[in-house]
Amino acid sequence: MSLGSLIGMKKKRRKKRSISRSNRSLERLVCAGLRPTEDVERYAAKLRQLADKLATHDFLERQSRLLKALANDTRLKMLRLLSVKEMCVCELTVALDLTQPTASHHLNILQNVGLTKHRKEGKWVFYSLAKPTVTQHLFDFLGFPG
Numbered sequence: 001m002s003l004g005s006l007i008g009m010k011k012k013r014r015k016k017r018s019i020s021r022s023n024r025s026l027e028r029l030v031c032a033g034l035r036p037t038e039d040v041e042r043y044a045a046k047l048r049q050l051a052d053k054l055a056t057h058d059f060l061e062r063q064s065r066l067l068k069a070l071a072n073d074t075r076l077k078m079l080r081l082l083s084v085k086e087m088c089v090c091e092l093t094v095a096l097d098l099t100q101p102t103a104s105h106h107l108n109i110l111q112n113v114g115l116t117k118h119r120k121e122g123k124w125v126f127y128s129l130a131k132p133t134v135t136q137h138l139f140d141f142l143g144f145p146g
Contacts, residue, residue: 066113070138074098075106078127079135080144082116086128 026047027040035043069075077096081087087095093103107127110116117130129135 062113066115069109069113069115072106074102075110078103078106078110079115079129080139082127082129083132083135083139086126088124088126090124092127 023040023044026035026044029035030038030040030043074096078092081092081095089100089103089107092098092107093100096103098106107116107118111118111127111130114130115135116127118125118127120126
């Protein structure tokens with residue numbers, strides 16, 4: 001048996017133990033009268049179904065990519081600069097002391113999550129905010145100074 005299959009089997013056992021512990025906790029909650037009296041397995045299935053309905057895997061994946069894009073100080077600085085005016089990549093490289101490939105990498109990440117857009121003018125590429133209002137709400141939420 002390979003090492004990979006042994007690790008996979010251990011992970012499955014841990015997950016199964018975790019689920020059964022969770023079900024025991026849920027059973028105690030129901031027995032204490034704090035939740036409706038019903039079959040615990042059916043109630044657990046309803047809870048999982050509710051979680052899946054509220055946030056699909058694809059939605060969570062998109063939101064995770066967005067939050068990862070925002071979890072970088074260079075990209076946040078880029079967004080702040082672009083909230084002031086449209087900028088060419090060369091302007092962003094000077095403002096943030098970046099190389100052109102590094103700036104383009106960060107801009108590509110921001111564009112892939114829908115925060116920036118670009119337009120070409122000859123050989124120049126200019127970037128701007130794709131959703132200025134949403135970005136401003138984000139800045140307000142994060143407490144950026146006006």
